[in-house]
Amino acid sequence: MCAEPGGNRRPGQRAGRLQAAVGNGPEDDARAGESRRLVTEALKRLEPEFRMPVVLRDIEEWSYDEIAVSLSLPVGTVKSRIARGRGQLREILAPLVSGRWP
Numbered sequence: 001m002c003a004e005p006g007g008n009r010r011p012g013q014r015a016g017r018l019q020a021a022v023g024n025g026p027e028d029d030a031r032a033g034e035s036r037r038l039v040t041e042a043l044k045r046l047e048p049e050f051r052m053p054v055v056l057r058d059i060e061e062w063s064y065d066e067i068a069v070s071l072s073l074p075v076g077t078v079k080s081r082i083a084r085g086r087g088q089l090r091e092i093l094a095p096l097v098s099g100r101w102p
Contacts, residue, residue: 039093042092042093046092050081050085053071053082054085054089056071057078057082058086064079
């Protein structure tokens, strides 16, 4: 058994939401790759205190409890940081909708 939170998941189970969005054709694959690249760049702009909980929850699919234990934070703080980090991501990614990347 893995000592890391979430380590007992099947391979490929994490990031399932991102994989579900990928189509079968080369154009779909290219669009999905570009979307992943933009999200990765946006995540880099978040402060670590917000980035880590967002990545662990939304990409690695850890539970709030797993994140709280791993980061030595109360669950309420984890939820707050995830909400604030997601809000910051929305602000960072919003210009993409209008075609303006800051």
